[in-house]
Amino acid sequence: MAHDDVKPAASLSHLPYADATRSVRHVFVRDYVTDAEIGVWEHEKDTRQKVRINVDLSVLENNDHHGDQLDKVVCYNDIVLNIQKIISQGHINLVETLAEEIATMTLVDNRVIGTRVRVEKLEAVEGAASVGVEIERHRYS
Numbered sequence: 001m002a003h004d005d006v007k008p009a010a011s012l013s014h015l016p017y018a019d020a021t022r023s024v025r026h027v028f029v030r031d032y033v034t035d036a037e038i039g040v041w042e043h044e045k046d047t048r049q050k051v052r053i054n055v056d057l058s059v060l061e062n063n064d065h066h067g068d069q070l071d072k073v074v075c076y077n078d079i080v081l082n083i084q085k086i087i088s089q090g091h092i093n094l095v096e097t098l099a100e101e102i103a104t105m106t107l108v109d110n111r112v113i114g115t116r117v118r119v120e121k122l123e124a125v126e127g128a129a130s131v132g133v134e135i136e137r138h139r140y141s
Contacts, residue, residue: 058114
C-alpha cells in the first residue's frame with residue numbers, strides 16, 4: 001500500500017499524557033459527537049450542526065489508591081455532562097470559544113494538570129470530513 005493510500009484517523013493520536021514516573025494518568029473522551037448551535041455565518045444561526053469533540057487530560061494520581069471508588073478519579077462521564085451543559089447555554093460563534101470553555105471546565109479539577117481539546121464541525125465545509133481547532137492548556141502552579 002502506498003503512503004498516499006493511508007487514511008488518517010479522525011481521532012487524536014496517542015499523546016504521552018500518562019507518565020508513571022510523574023504519577024500521571026491519561027483520562028480521555030474520544031470522538032464524542034453531538035449537535036451544537038455554533039457558527040458565525042447567518043445560515044448557522046438558529047440551527048444546530050454536528051460537532052465532534054475529543055478531550056485528553058493529564059491527571060495527577062493521588063498517593064492513595066482509588067480503591068475502585070468513582071469519587072477518587074476524574075470521571076469521563078462528568079466531562080461529557082459538562083460539555084453538554086456548555087453547549088446547552090446557547091449559541092457559540094467560534095469552535096475556538098467552545099474549545100476554550102471545555103478546557104477551562106476540565107482544569108477546574110485540581111487533579112487535572114493538562115488538557116488538550118479538539119472541536120470539529122462535521123458539516124461546515126462541503127468536501128471536508130471536518131474543520132475545527134485543537135488547543136492545549138496546562139495548569140501552572
